[in-house]
Each structure stands twice: as C-alpha cells, then as structure tokens.
Amino acid sequence: MSGEAGLRAMRPPEVPVNIAAPDLRRWLPGNAGIPGVWTFAAEAPGPHVAITGIIHGNEIAGAVLLDRWLEAGILPARGRLTLVFGNLEAYARFDPADPTASRFLDEDLNRVWDPGVLDGRRRSAELRRARELRPVIETVDLLADMHSMLWPSDPLILAGVPEKGALLGCAIGVPPVVVSDAGHLGGRRLIDFPRFAGEGPAAAVLVEAGAHWEPATVETMEQAAARLLRHAGQARPEDPLRPGAPRGPVRRALVTRTVTANSRDFAFLREFRGGEVIGPPNALIAMDGEEEIRTPHEDCLLVMPMPLVPRGHTAVRLARFLG
Missing domain, CATH: 3.40.630.10 (Zn peptidases)
Structure with a gap:
C-alpha cells in the first residue's frame, strides 16, 4: 500500500x-x-x-x-x-x-x-x-x-x-x-x-x-x-450482498516494531512476502546502511515488507501473534 x-x-x-x-x-x-x-x-x-x-x-x-x-x-x-x-x-x-x-x-x-x-x-x-x-x-x-x-x-x-x-x-x-x-x-x-x-x-x-x-x-x-x-445490523435480505466462503478462525497480531528506512541504502537480505513468519528470534532480515534489522522475537510476522523503500518511509512492520 x-x-x-x-x-x-x-x-x-x-x-x-x-x-x-x-x-x-x-x-x-x-x-x-x-x-x-x-x-x-x-x-x-x-x-x-x-x-x-x-x-x-x-x-x-x-x-x-x-x-x-x-x-x-x-x-x-x-x-x-x-x-x-x-x-x-x-x-x-x-x-x-x-x-x-x-x-x-x-x-x-x-x-x-x-x-x-x-x-x-x-x-x-x-x-x-x-x-x-x-x-x-x-x-x-x-x-x-x-x-x-x-x-x-x-x-x-x-x-x-x-x-x-x-x-x-x-x-x-x-x-x-x-x-x-x-x-x-x-x-x-x-x-x-x-x-x-x-x-x-x-x-x-x-x-x-x-x-x-x-x-x-x-x-x-x-x-x-x-x-x-x-x-452493524444494516444488511437487507433483498440486497445482493455476496456471502463469500464461511469465515474461519481470525488471528490477531500486534506490531512490535515499525521499521522506517533511515538511509537510501535500505535493502532486505532476500525477497520476503507479507504474511511470512520468521521463526527464530534475532534473525537478520535487512540492512539499513550500516544498521542491521533483526526480528525482535520468535515467530515474527512480516507485515507488508516493501522491497524498494524511499528514505523516511515504512519498510516493514514486525509483529507477534496474540494467543
């Protein structure tokens, strides 16, 4: 986004x-x-x-x-x-x-x-x-x-x-x-x-x-x-609202760190997909100039990583699942 x-x-x-x-x-x-x-x-x-x-x-x-x-x-x-x-x-x-x-x-x-x-x-x-x-x-x-x-x-x-x-x-x-x-x-x-x-x-x-x-x-x-x-109790039976597939369990997560690119040299170590979970804590995922970007905890959820990120913009949010 x-x-x-x-x-x-x-x-x-x-x-x-x-x-x-x-x-x-x-x-x-x-x-x-x-x-x-x-x-x-x-x-x-x-x-x-x-x-x-x-x-x-x-x-x-x-x-x-x-x-x-x-x-x-x-x-x-x-x-x-x-x-x-x-x-x-x-x-x-x-x-x-x-x-x-x-x-x-x-x-x-x-x-x-x-x-x-x-x-x-x-x-x-x-x-x-x-x-x-x-x-x-x-x-x-x-x-x-x-x-x-x-x-x-x-x-x-x-x-x-x-x-x-x-x-x-x-x-x-x-x-x-x-x-x-x-x-x-x-x-x-x-x-x-x-x-x-x-x-x-x-x-x-x-x-x-x-x-x-x-x-x-x-x-x-x-x-x-x-x-x-x-x-909200607003749906009318006569309206063509698409029901979609039955809803499964909903998972909640909390962002523990928002990583903002502080340099023009921000780069991930490899291609990551949003929603990917990095198992071990302290895993190196990116470099921001000389700064290492590591996962702050185990089972770290990557929220919308942006491979090409301008300085001052959000590069990725790191989150942990609740419960």
Missing part, C-alpha cells in the same frame, strides 16, 4: 492490471453536498457505517466495489450507510500503462488525518479533499477503509492502536488476520483520526484486500464490506 509515489525515481515492478477502472462520472456529484460521497438513511435508527475507497487513486479495486454497490442500490436496513470515493483527482489520472503513478497528486491522502494538519495552513490537493470529507467522517460510527497492495502479501486488516478497532476487525473477519499497529511516522491515516482513535465508541479498520489490480481483491473487499453491514 505505502510508498509507490516515492518509487517514481526508482523502478517499481511491472504488475498487470487485470481489472478495469470504472467510469465514475455519474457518481461524482454525490448526494450529500460533497463530490463523490453518497449517503443513505433508513427509517429505523442505527449506526452510521461508511465504506471508503480510492483513498489512493491507483487502488482502483475500491472504486469497482463502490460502483458495484451504487449500481445495485445497496441500502441500510437501519441507521445510515455512506459510500465515499476518496481521492477523485488522483483516480482521474489513473493510467493502466503506468498504474503506480496516480497514488496521489501532492501528498498521501492517508497521512493527513491529524487535526493539527487539517486545521493548519498547509495546502495540497489531498488536504483540500480531506478537509472536504472531514464533516462526514466526523459523524461515522463504523468505518472500513478499502485498500490494496503493490508488493506480494497476504491480505490483512489493520486496526490501529485502540482495542475497539481490533474488535471490529475480528467481527468482520475477512481477511482473517487483524494487525494492531501505531501507523506511520509520515502522518496519521484515516483510521487514526481522533473520531476512531479516541476514547469514544466509533471504530475504524483498514482492509488490505490483496494485490492492486486483481478481481480477487475486489471480491475480498466486497466480502469484508458485506460482513461489516451484517455486523
């Missing part, structure tokens, strides 16, 4: 685009006074649930999901359901011939959700969009932010620090690994916004549903979103 834009001066892998980016022109006006935001209220009271997609403009699987649900007329049985197309400007520049180039325009929309940043004087296309979306985000009770990944990795759910996020991830259960982490040094994600990271009941998760441009990633997103609606 993270860092494609920093790779513009590097050589990201050539990955085929096996899904089509939907034409969003009919959805751009929205119905909530905010472009690309659609909200639907039921007569029965209930929570405000939100599904967000294309927070990164090249993660088009999220647009496929939201386009599919709007076309199908999915509505909540109770409460309110809001569907949010995130970085519309970056998405409009998506080009299958250069699919990593449209992650964002000026800065990462998933690193600006700090109130101090949102209330500050800094200007960018992404901050303008975050400020535009903020009023609706501040009313959401349960949120699933849909993402996909460039580098090979098993799908997972990121839950942030609060236990309520992890519990929401476990209730969704697709993908079946829920990782609690503190985010990135580069800025706060949407799930780290105080509405969700604070002491109140509102909770959010980030669903890393699979490889960027694969049909299976869309299906994982749809299963996760449908399970969120069922968890």
Whole structure:
C-alpha cells in the first residue's frame, strides 16, 4: 500500500492490471453536498457505517466495489450507510500503462488525518479533499477503509492502536488476520483520526484486500464490506450482498516494531512476502546502511515488507501473534 509515489525515481515492478477502472462520472456529484460521497438513511435508527475507497487513486479495486454497490442500490436496513470515493483527482489520472503513478497528486491522502494538519495552513490537493470529507467522517460510527497492495502479501486488516478497532476487525473477519499497529511516522491515516482513535465508541479498520489490480481483491473487499453491514445490523435480505466462503478462525497480531528506512541504502537480505513468519528470534532480515534489522522475537510476522523503500518511509512492520 505505502510508498509507490516515492518509487517514481526508482523502478517499481511491472504488475498487470487485470481489472478495469470504472467510469465514475455519474457518481461524482454525490448526494450529500460533497463530490463523490453518497449517503443513505433508513427509517429505523442505527449506526452510521461508511465504506471508503480510492483513498489512493491507483487502488482502483475500491472504486469497482463502490460502483458495484451504487449500481445495485445497496441500502441500510437501519441507521445510515455512506459510500465515499476518496481521492477523485488522483483516480482521474489513473493510467493502466503506468498504474503506480496516480497514488496521489501532492501528498498521501492517508497521512493527513491529524487535526493539527487539517486545521493548519498547509495546502495540497489531498488536504483540500480531506478537509472536504472531514464533516462526514466526523459523524461515522463504523468505518472500513478499502485498500490494496503493490508488493506480494497476504491480505490483512489493520486496526490501529485502540482495542475497539481490533474488535471490529475480528467481527468482520475477512481477511482473517487483524494487525494492531501505531501507523506511520509520515502522518496519521484515516483510521487514526481522533473520531476512531479516541476514547469514544466509533471504530475504524483498514482492509488490505490483496494485490492492486486483481478481481480477487475486489471480491475480498466486497466480502469484508458485506460482513461489516451484517455486523452493524444494516444488511437487507433483498440486497445482493455476496456471502463469500464461511469465515474461519481470525488471528490477531500486534506490531512490535515499525521499521522506517533511515538511509537510501535500505535493502532486505532476500525477497520476503507479507504474511511470512520468521521463526527464530534475532534473525537478520535487512540492512539499513550500516544498521542491521533483526526480528525482535520468535515467530515474527512480516507485515507488508516493501522491497524498494524511499528514505523516511515504512519498510516493514514486525509483529507477534496474540494467543
């Protein structure tokens, strides 16, 4: 998920685009006074649930999901359901011939959700969009932010620090690994916004549903979103929500170290896949200039290692399973 834009001066892998980016022109006006935001209220009271997609403009699987649900007329049985197309400007520049180039325009929309940043004087296309979306985000009770990944990795759910996020991830259960982490040094994600990271009941998760441009990633997103609606009591029997495979056991993990590249010479010792577990403790997995990067404990879960990482970006998160 993270860092494609920093790779513009590097050589990201050539990955085929096996899904089509939907034409969003009919959805751009929205119905909530905010472009690309659609909200639907039921007569029965209930929570405000939100599904967000294309927070990164090249993660088009999220647009496929939201386009599919709007076309199908999915509505909540109770409460309110809001569907949010995130970085519309970056998405409009998506080009299958250069699919990593449209992650964002000026800065990462998933690193600006700090109130101090949102209330500050800094200007960018992404901050303008975050400020535009903020009023609706501040009313959401349960949120699933849909993402996909460039580098090979098993799908997972990121839950942030609060236990309520992890519990929401476990209730969704697709993908079946829920990782609690503190985010990135580069800025706060949407799930780290105080509405969700604070002491109140509102909770959010980030669903890393699979490889960027694969049909299976869309299906994982749809299963996760449908399970969120069922968890919130919003699913209607007449809506075509895909049940997916029966849910297996959910595993939880806690990030014990977030490795940020401090030099331009960061390199893993070999190719690692996200979701790989390194058995022995103190195993050498990477070099950051002269610094050795070792696993801090046995059975160390590698969370989304990034082989080509710009300095100052997250290279990998190291986690241990709970229970």
